[in-house]
Amino acid sequence: MSKLTIPVRKFDAVIVGAGGSGLRAAIQLSEAGLKTAVLSKVFPTRSHTVAAQGGVSASLGNSEEDHWHWHMYDTVKGSDWLGDQDAIEYMCRKAPEVVVELEHFGMPFDRTDEGKIYQRPFGGHMSNFGEKPVRRACAAADRTGHAMLHALYQRNVRANTQFFVEWMALDLIRDDSGQVLGVIALEMETGEVVAFHSKATVFATGGAGRIFYSSTNAFINTGDGLGMAARAGIPLEDMEFWQFHPTGVAGAGVLITEGVRGEGGILRNSTNERFMERYAPNAKDLASRDVVSRAMVTEINEGRGCGPNKDFVLLDITHLDPATIMKRLPGIREISIQFAGIDPIKAPIPVVPTCHYQMGGVPTNYKGQVVADDGTPIRGFYAAGEVACASVHGANRLGTNSLLDLLVFGKASGDSVIEDVKSGTIGLKELPANFADFTLARLNRLNTQTGGANVNETRLELQRTMQKHCGVFRFKDMLIEGVAKIVEIEKAVARTEIKDKSQVWNTARVEALELDNLIEVAKATMVSAEARKESRGAHVRDDAPDTAANPNGRDDVGWHKHTLWHREGSALSYKPVIMTPLSVETIALKTRSY
Amino acid sequence: MEEREKLNRLRWRCTRRAMLEMDLLLGEFLDRLYPSLTPPQADAFVILADMEDLELWPLVNGSRESSDPVQAEVLALLRDVRVK
Numbered sequence: 001m002s003k004l005t006i007p008v009r010k011f012d013a014v015i016v017g018a019g020g021s022g023l024r025a026a027i028q029l030s031e032a033g034l035k036t037a038v039l040s041k042v043f044p045t046r047s048h049t050v051a052a053q054g055g056v057s058a059s060l061g062n063s064e065e066d067h068w069h070w071h072m073y074d075t076v077k078g079s080d081w082l083g084d085q086d087a088i089e090y091m092c093r094k095a096p097e098v099v100v101e102l103e104h105f106g107m108p109f110d111r112t113d114e115g116k117i118y119q120r121p122f123g124g125h126m127s128n129f130g131e132k133p134v135r136r137a138c139a140a141a142d143r144t145g146h147a148m149l150h151a152l153y154q155r156n157v158r159a160n161t162q163f164f165v166e167w168m169a170l171d172l173i174r175d176d177s178g179q180v181l182g183v184i185a186l187e188m189e190t191g192e193v194v195a196f197h198s199k200a201t202v203f204a205t206g207g208a209g210r211i212f213y214s215s216t217n218a219f220i221n222t223g224d225g226l227g228m229a230a231r232a233g234i235p236l237e238d239m240e241f242w243q244f245h246p247t248g249v250a251g252a253g254v255l256i257t258e259g260v261r262g263e264g265g266i267l268r269n270s271t272n273e274r275f276m277e278r279y280a281p282n283a284k285d286l287a288s289r290d291v292v293s294r295a296m297v298t299e300i301n302e303g304r305g306c307g308p309n310k311d312f313v314l315l316d317i318t319h320l321d322p323a324t325i326m327k328r329l330p331g332i333r334e335i336s337i338q339f340a341g342i343d344p345i346k347a348p349i350p351v352v353p354t355c356h357y358q359m360g361g362v363p364t365n366y367k368g369q370v371v372a373d374d375g376t377p378i379r380g381f382y383a384a385g386e387v388a389c390a391s392v393h394g395a396n397r398l399g400t401n402s403l404l405d406l407l408v409f410g411k412a413s414g415d416s417v418i419e420d421v422k423s424g425t426i427g428l429k430e431l432p433a434n435f436a437d438f439t440l441a442r443l444n445r446l447n448t449q450t451g452g453a454n455v456n457e458t459r460l461e462l463q464r465t466m467q468k469h470c471g472v473f474r475f476k477d478m479l480i481e482g483v484a485k486i487v488e489i490e491k492a493v494a495r496t497e498i499k500d501k502s503q504v505w506n507t508a509r510v511e512a513l514e515l516d517n518l519i520e521v522a523k524a525t526m527v528s529a530e531a532r533k534e535s536r537g538a539h540v541r542d543d544a545p546d547t548a549a550n551p552n553g554r555d556d557v558g559w560h561k562h563t564l565w566h567r568e569g570s571a572l573s574y575k576p577v578i579m580t581p582l583s584v585e586t587i588a589l590k591t592r593s594y
Numbered sequence: 595m596e597e598r599e600k601l602n603r604l605r606w607r608c609t610r611r612a613m614l615e616m617d618l619l620l621g622e623f624l625d626r627l628y629p630s631l632t633p634p635q636a637d638a639f640v641i642l643a644d645m646e647d648l649e650l651w652p653l654v655n656g657s658r659e660s661s662d663p664v665q666a667e668v669l670a671l672l673r674d675v676r677v678k
Contacts, residue, residue, distance in 0.1 A: 042610050045646055050612035144646050166606070188606065219617040220610045252677055254615055334655050339618065341676045457595075504595070505602040 005182070005541055006436045006439040007194045010428065011037045011162075013417050014182055014198040016169045016225060019047035020145070020406030021385030021413075022204030023152035024098075025368075027105075027198075028414025030159035034421065037196055039167045041220060041510075044153050045146075048218045049406065052145030055137030056102075056403035057125060058095035061115040063135040067128060068092040071136065071585060073129045075339040075401060076587045079394025080537035080554065082238065082562070084578035085587060087366035087390040091401075091408045093582075098308025098407040099138055107151040108140050120397055124398040124594070137400045145403065162458040167226060168510055171439045172201065172232040172381075175432050178372075180381035182431075183228070184439045186512060191503030193443065195436060199426045200380055200417040203229065203362060203370075204410065207386035208521040209242075211462075212355035213467035214253045216245060227517025229362045230524065231438075234370065234378065235564040235573070237389040238360035238541045239521065240529035243397055244472040246292040250312035252339040256332055256351060260317060261285045263328055267296065268314045268348060269304040275313075288594070290472075293353035294540060297473040300352075307350060314348035359397055359538065360528075361389035365563065366582075368413025369420075373564060373573060380426045382416055384409035391562065394577075395537020446512055452497030455512045462489050462515075462522050470526050475542045480529035486519075486526045487570075492518040524565040531572050535557040537592075560589065600606045604628075604643060613647045619654065627671055638665045642672070 007153040013029045015022045017039035029036040040047070063303040071092040076083055103109060103117065110118040119135040127134035140147035156163075166188045173181045173195065181574040182198040208223025209215040209539055226236055261267075267285050269275045279295040282285035287295075296313050305311050317325060322345045325333055329344075336344045362383045364370050368390075369377035385406045418425045470483025493515055498508040535544040536551030544553035579586045595603075608620035620643055631639060642650060642665065652658040653669050662668045 042607075046610075048610045048612055050647060051614070143648055146646075189603075216614060218611060218614045219621075252614075252618055254618070303599070331655065335615070338675065339677050502598070505599040505606070507602045507606050510606075 006440070007192070008197050008304065008431070009037070009194060011035050011196060011198045012421065013037070013200040014039065014200060015202040015204055016183060017047070017204035017206060017385070017387070018044035018163065019049040019204060019206055019385065020148055020152065020403060021410035022202070023149065023156055023206060024407050024410025025202050025414040026161045027155050027159055027383060028411055029417060030156060030161040032418045034418065035162075037162050037164055037198070038156070039164045039169050039183070039196070041166065041168050041224075042178075043165050044163065047149060048221055049145040049149050049403075051218065052403050053142040054122060054569065055120065055139035055144050055400045056099060056148070056407065057122065057136045057398075057400035058099040058138060058404065059092065059136060060096050060099065060117060060119060060138070062112060063119050064127070066134050066136055068095065069171040070127055070129055070134070071095065071125070072581070072584070073587055074125050075392060075398055077130065077592055078124050078396055078398040078401075079392070080396055080592050081556075081589050082241075082391065082394030082536060082577060084366070084391050086578050087392050089581040089584060090366040090412070091390075091392050091404060094408045095404055098411060100403070102148065102151060102407060105151045105155045108147055109138055110140060124400045125400070139424040148403065149171055164379060168513065169205075169228060169539050170442070170513060172228050173197070173431065173435050174232050175429060177379075179379040179426070179429060181429055181435070184436060186206040186510070186513070188505055188507075191506060193436075195431065197428065197431055198220060199421055199428050200382060202413050202417065203381075203383040203387050204385050205387045207358040208360060208518065209355050211463065211466050211522045211525065212242075212471070213463035214248050214250065214352050215355040216248055216253055216255050217355065222514040222517050223521040224514065225362060225383065225519040226515045226524070227388060229370075230567040232521040233380075233568065235373065235566045236360060236521070236524040237363040238391060238395070238528070238563050239524040239565055240532050240563060241359035241395050241537060242355055242525070243357040243359065243538050244289075244293050244353045245356045246289050246296060246353050247315055247351040249335065249339045250307070250350035250352045251573065253354050253355070254335055254339045256315060256335065256349060260329060260332055262322070263317070264318045264320055265315050266319070267292070267351075268316050269299045270306045271302075271309065272305060275299050275304070290538070290540065293472040296351075297471060301475075311359050312352045316348035317344050318348060357402065358386055359389070359391075359393040359395065361387050364388045364390050364409070366390055366412065367416045368409045369416050373575065374573075382413040384413045395539060442516070446496065446498060446509060447501055449495055449497040449512045452495040453492035455498065455508065455515055456497050458489065458492045458496060459515050459518065461482055461492070462486070462518060465489060466522055466525065470529050473540055473542065474529060479526070482526045483530050484524055490519050511582065520567060523570055527570050528563045528565050528572065532559060532563060554592075556589055604640060607643050611647055613651070615648065616647045619640060619672065619675055622675050622677050623672055627675070634664050635668050638662065638668045639673070641665070
């Protein structure tokens, strides 16, 4: 193979992604004196962490009695027992510490009258092992994620972290032993391709919610870390588990809060029927998220969807007094007008269940080290946040545990890097002679492709396929068909063509490279979902119904295990769920009910 | 920097933002309305696009007003964007 060269920059650590977990890891590393680079597709405070409004959970007990063990129990239960109990214990025990640290970094938390951090209740967080709701969520009004990013960024500026803004990481560098030696990245402003050669590489690239047609995720969430890991031969864990929100605006994906149904909003099908009365006679439109989502999809699949393609249902508030809408739901009216072209005072809002959060990811242990199939750390490689699967969220994430995940595992991955550097486990190993060949070949293919596939059209086809075949409610035949379709789409992705061949600010190239990452995530998701023949947490199959032997369709005998999807041959393997916590007794399997 | 490069940079900053709402709105505005802006309006839009989402959102949804008249003109156009 020819030896192609590109410029090389050397660092102790390179972090890819500058959202909550990347910035938290960077603080740890820079303050320890490690020469640290953070690469980001956007300016750090424009990361998607901003969209997290609800809060960050920690058993501070500021408003009422609370305990990390109760938080742990809630998280294990929320995960439908697919979360690893060592990682969950670690996260819940560390929560008070990382939240107080964040306060010291300048985070403007809301306060109680006594000046303590104010805490509010949040779905699924209970006291005394599931007894009653507890106030555990710490928030800064409805801009917790935004405030968190600013506090973390300022601390990084103080610590002299070096930022590379509007850079896209393209591929991991690994040597023959499997050790990770850095990343190859593209500077958008110049089109230059550079190797970031480092002792440690930390992935904090966030999720890949853009694999679905209807997604609450910002456009930036293209699963770049997952794509890079998969191409480098690292498996992706539990990718069949995606959390959906029942009411996103059809097409746009923008969230319509549950509060609309709380104010009296009604879901209707194409016959104008209030269909939730059939699925949940008591709670009706206010049934839990998964019940409402499944009912909506059933209506659509049985031909009672609305619109020319019969692919959405309607959220109706036209029966409410316009004054009430103007007073209680002004923001929702605005969103509906701008993103659905509909004034909800006059007509119902088209809605569909919408992808919100990815529970799976790059497999890590509770120290933020990326691990091989047998659990041994892959030298030089770390991950935290939505890209990683520790696994603390298992089959379903609890609200406010995502921001906690960023802080705890961002910090833990940083600490692991420091320890591994100090112990000599990792160092600046020489780059293999052909380290850039794979990436340069990818770029060259894209630059020279003729008669190829259009990037936007291919991405849209991928997103529609994922939505239709692997959405919130899954059907055996649809999944089998979905696997075949995704394989076809993969062929198109392999021959995408861009007209613009220029170097400087070539956004067409970047979007094609993002699509290379989306397809890996889509394959992992579809193949893993087709294979898992049970319902658990967010993965719900029509052919795995609620029975006495398998309550809620969950089959612990056959499927209480983590999926590992390998890019090579799209093969699957499985590994056990870690049921042994660090210091307390196992939270034994039982039916998840609230 | 060439015009194409400037426009691509602006496109990136309009469509890779923290919040989906802003990706959609600014992307749509860039495609449909930006080409017909006057030069001062175009400059005002670049400044708006450089704002963080939680700064820009209240200006777009009308809960805050801009004191700059040209910026206010652009915001009025932005408020009328329909993503559909």
